Amino acid sequence: xxxxxxxxxxxxxxxxxxxxxxxxxxxxxxxxxxxxxxxxxxxxxxxxxxxxxxxxxxxxxxxxxxxxxxxxxxxxxxxxxxxxxxxxxxxxxxxxxxxxxxxxxxxxxxxxxxxxxxxxxxxxxxxxxxxxxxxxxxxxxxxxxxxxxxxxxxxxxxxxxxxxxxxxxxxxxxxxxxxxxxxxxxxxxxxxxxxxxxxxxxxxxxxxxxxxxxxxxxxxxxxxxxxxxxxxxxxxxxxxxxxxxxxxxxxxxxxxxxxxxxxxxxxxxxxxxxxxxxxxxxxxxxxxxxxxxxxxxxxxxxxxxxxxxxxxxxxxxxxxxxxxxxxxxxxxxxxxxxxxxxxxxxxxxxxxxxx
Amino acid sequence: xxxxxxxxxxxxxxxxxxxxxxxxxxxxxxxxxxxxxxxxxxxxxxxxxxxxxxxxxxxxxxxxxxxxxxxxxxxxxxxxxxxxxxxxxxxxxxxxxxxxxxxxxxxxxxxxxxxxxxxxxxxxxxxxxxxxxxxxxxxxxxxxxxxxxxxxxxxxxxxxxxxxxxxxxxxxxxxxxxxxxxxxxxxxxxxxxxxxxxxxxxxxxxxxxxxxxxxxxxxxxxxxxxxxxxxxxxxxxxxxxxxxxxxxxxxxxxxxxxxxxxxxxxxxxxxxxxxxxxxxxxxxxxxxxxxxxxxxxxxxxxxxxxxxxxxxxxxxxxxxxxxxxxxxxxxxxxxxxxxxxxxxxxxxxxxxxxx
DNA sequence: CTGAAAGCGCTAACAA
DNA sequence: TTGTTAGCGCTTTCAG
Numbered sequence: 001x002x003x004x005x006x007x008x009x010x011x012x013x014x015x016x017x018x019x020x021x022x023x024x025x026x027x028x029x030x031x032x033x034x035x036x037x038x039x040x041x042x043x044x045x046x047x048x049x050x051x052x053x054x055x056x057x058x059x060x061x062x063x064x065x066x067x068x069x070x071x072x073x074x075x076x077x078x079x080x081x082x083x084x085x086x087x088x089x090x091x092x093x094x095x096x097x098x099x100x101x102x103x104x105x106x107x108x109x110x111x112x113x114x115x116x117x118x119x120x121x122x123x124x125x126x127x128x129x130x131x132x133x134x135x136x137x138x139x140x141x142x143x144x145x146x147x148x149x150x151x152x153x154x155x156x157x158x159x160x161x162x163x164x165x166x167x168x169x170x171x172x173x174x175x176x177x178x179x180x181x182x183x184x185x186x187x188x189x190x191x192x193x194x195x196x197x198x199x200x201x202x203x204x205x206x207x208x209x210x211x212x213x214x215x216x217x218x219x220x221x222x223x224x225x226x227x228x229x230x231x232x233x234x235x236x237x238x239x240x241x242x243x244x245x246x247x248x249x250x251x252x253x254x255x256x257x258x259x260x261x262x263x264x265x266x267x268x269x270x271x272x273x274x275x276x277x278x279x280x281x282x283x284x285x286x287x288x289x290x291x292x293x294x295x296x297x298x299x300x301x302x303x304x305x306x307x308x309x310x311x312x313x314x315x316x317x318x319x320x321x322x323x324x325x326x327x328x329x330x331x332x333x334x335x336x337x338x339x340x341x342x343x344x345x346x347x348x349x350x351x352x353x354x355x
Numbered sequence: 356x357x358x359x360x361x362x363x364x365x366x367x368x369x370x371x372x373x374x375x376x377x378x379x380x381x382x383x384x385x386x387x388x389x390x391x392x393x394x395x396x397x398x399x400x401x402x403x404x405x406x407x408x409x410x411x412x413x414x415x416x417x418x419x420x421x422x423x424x425x426x427x428x429x430x431x432x433x434x435x436x437x438x439x440x441x442x443x444x445x446x447x448x449x450x451x452x453x454x455x456x457x458x459x460x461x462x463x464x465x466x467x468x469x470x471x472x473x474x475x476x477x478x479x480x481x482x483x484x485x486x487x488x489x490x491x492x493x494x495x496x497x498x499x500x501x502x503x504x505x506x507x508x509x510x511x512x513x514x515x516x517x518x519x520x521x522x523x524x525x526x527x528x529x530x531x532x533x534x535x536x537x538x539x540x541x542x543x544x545x546x547x548x549x550x551x552x553x554x555x556x557x558x559x560x561x562x563x564x565x566x567x568x569x570x571x572x573x574x575x576x577x578x579x580x581x582x583x584x585x586x587x588x589x590x591x592x593x594x595x596x597x598x599x600x601x602x603x604x605x606x607x608x609x610x611x612x613x614x615x616x617x618x619x620x621x622x623x624x625x626x627x628x629x630x631x632x633x634x635x636x637x638x639x640x641x642x643x644x645x646x647x648x649x650x651x652x653x654x655x656x657x658x659x660x661x662x663x664x665x666x667x668x669x670x671x672x673x674x675x676x677x678x679x680x681x682x683x684x685x686x687x688x689x690x691x692x693x694x695x696x697x698x699x700x701x702x703x704x705x706x707x708x709x710x
Numbered sequence: 711c712t713g714a715a716a717g718c719g720c721t722a723a724c725a726a
Numbered sequence: 727t728t729g730t731t732a733g734c735g736c737t738t739t740c741a742g
Contacts, residue, residue: 012735023713028737036711058455059418060735063718067737100413176708183704191546340708345700349538353531353695367719378729383721391727415719418734422721 011052019048031056068102069328071095071321072130074121075160076112076138081294083268083313087161090314091134094321101329105321106130113204115139122146126153131328133157134320137164138212156327160320161313162212170327173320173339175311180290180343181219181266187307187345188262188288189228196232197224197262198253200273203239216290217266234260240269250276263287270305271295277304292346292354300351308346314355316341366407374403386411423457424683426450426676427485429476430515431467431493436649438623438668442516445669446489449676456684460676461485468559470494477501481508486683488512489675492519493567511682515675516668517567525682528675528694530666535645535698536574536621542662542700543617543643544583551587552579552617553608555628558594571645572621589615595624605631618642625660626650632659647701647709655706663701669710671696 009015017024022041029035030045048054073091078084088107095105108125111117118139125133126149133155137143147167150157158171188197199220224231236253238246250273254260263273263285270289277287277299289296292310299305323339326332346354364370372379377396384390385400403409428446433439443462450460463480466472473494480488481504488505492498492514502522505512513526543552554575579586591608593601605628609615618628618640625644632642632654644651647665654660678694681687701709 013737014735024736025714025738026712029712032737034738038711041712057418057735059414060718061737063412063414063418063720064735064737065718179704179707183702186702186704342708342710343705345702345705347538347541347700349534349541350698350700352534353697355697368721369719379720380722380730381728384728387721389722393727396728412719415734416721418736419719419721421734 011054012057015052016045016048016054019052020044062100062102065102067329068104069131070104070106070128071098071324071328072106072108072125072128072133074108074110074125074133074135076136077109083291083293086293086313087317090317091321093314094318097318098321098325101325103325103328112138115142118142122149130155132324134160134324136161140164158320158324160317171320171323171334171337171339173316173323174341175343176340177213177215178219180309181216181221182223183343183345184264184266184288184290184307184309185220185223185227187309188264188286189224194228194231194262196234196257196260197264198234198236198257198260200236200238200263200265202267202269203237213267220264220266238272240272243272246272247276247279251280254280258283261285265289268293268296270308271299274299274302274304278302297346297351297354300346300348303348306347310344310346311341312344312355365412366409367412370407371400371403371409374407375399417455417457420457422684423459424486425459425461425483426453426679426683427461427463427480427483427488429463429465429480429488429490431491432464438646438648441648441668442672445672446676448669449673452673453676453680456680458680458683467493470497473497477504485510487679489515489679491516495519513675513679515672526675526678526689526692526694528671528678529696530698531695532568532570533574535664536571536576537578538698538700539619539621539643539645539662539664540575540578540582542664543619543641544579549583549586549617551589551612551615552619553589553591553612553615555591555593555618555620557622557624558592559596568622575619575621593627595627598627601627602631602634606635609635613638616640620644623648623651625663626654629654629657629659633657652701652706652709655701655703658703661702665699665701666696667699667710
């Protein structure tokens, strides 16, 4: 009679042990393949697990576990409102989540215009002896060298947002930059007669080693060459560190080329040309940019920009921590080595609830 | 000397108790405002928490907690590949996560063509005495009545995917259907000369009480009326339960109106017209639909559809469980009562990594 | 190869 | 109003 009143309890290790006629310690060993145990007991344990539908209580497991990890994030330093601030925030959100796995996330920020600072931070990461590293690829050669060090040290690493191909990373998470450029070109020109357009670039990219925007620009240009072979492509350079010089530069260009009505920038700074477009609403020009920085969104909302191609930058970074956590703690290898995230098309009409 | 070697440990309730000169039980009472305690000890405890930077170990808290909850989900039953299957999957993913909070999620599925079955399931939900309910709004009056019951019983509830306004729900999570229709109309007609278009509807919507697609259709039509007042709008009804009848119906329409090149469906079944478009590639027609059902994605990929307006249906459902969990367990009220999710624009060129 | 037992940090019932 | 204590379910020594 007593049994009838009993509630169906969720089975615990203890129940499994009893059913299999072994101790809790043995059950643990079988489940986690640690220590030694006979095939026969293992079979009995597995059978009991199956029969009772057992699954471990994660809270208890984590509480009792003595394992702890440290995850190093090696990313560019940034100013407020810049691209990498969004990444940093996503990483911190992921870090918050990861705490319950006894994972401590440490940030290592370097100056992306100074390869020396990158090398310094690489050394600091190595010294911290992390369980894993999340990094991006600015200085191609230095990154390759550092990756080699991590390989030797047996430290797993993942590229975030951009990558160098052919290295030992177990994961890349970010967009396919070529496709983003291709899509941007489509949005700029779809259903229109476009005889010429202007691509605006940043002067800093001129002297830079390994321009990170090259694949995206290539995607953009390939689309134009394929779909609009007769279209003339102009290029103008502006200096992000000299905001007052931007408007005169653009005015000069459009005075000379008044027929150009289509504008693109393949870096994340399309907002730099918003003041010009605001001051010169006539003739109407179509601008397409990339990445949802606050200022870009403002320009989109205000109507100076037509489309923004972007992705969930914050979520992508959080996801990187999550996937890495699962890899570390639960030994789950991600299904795809290249985890390309979805490209979002942002327009004034679907801007409101973004992020 | 020994102290110098000591690692910085993460502080526990015990540390707080020692610092504040009280017992662990008292610390617990102060933190959770349960039982009674003097203002003075409370102040000392808070001070110690602040000073040591204490935050509770969630694993230990959940393990020790005896509280448990049940969350009822009252949603339409579905066939494979239908819209509500995606929702169900998202809810189950959220349920998996919620298990660690001792939250059990229970599904109550009703036939959305049969108000009787809805009423039956409502009664079943009430009988289960859940801690909370997630539901959608099909039968407006019946939903309103049920909401009143939940209010009386003091059971919190949230609308998912669609809603009835003016009720006591603490949360709605889903899109703004009007805006989705508006956006769809923009995508169908942007940069083009459109003199006429056809809106394809389902015959089942004819007799239905409270057509759930009405707000979206209104958004669609408003855009056309505002931006293209001269555009003629045709309407054709097809029967989803008679697939073989669809092609002849469309053939008849386009024989009579060969000038119509733009097609929209404001429900989730745009894939129903894909076979027709495949068989009749000439003249080229532009079709825009909604929601990323497998079959819709296939038609988008194959080029029969130009754009799909959708949102992360799966994530939206998972999020509903997450927000409700926080509300229940951690008493966190969501910042906005209406949590509108972002509208995604899907095109052949950004389809690859979706979801 | 296996069992016993001591916690992990917190909650909640019971004493005082 | 406060202190004490027995667990929650699992991991991890340490003995055998």
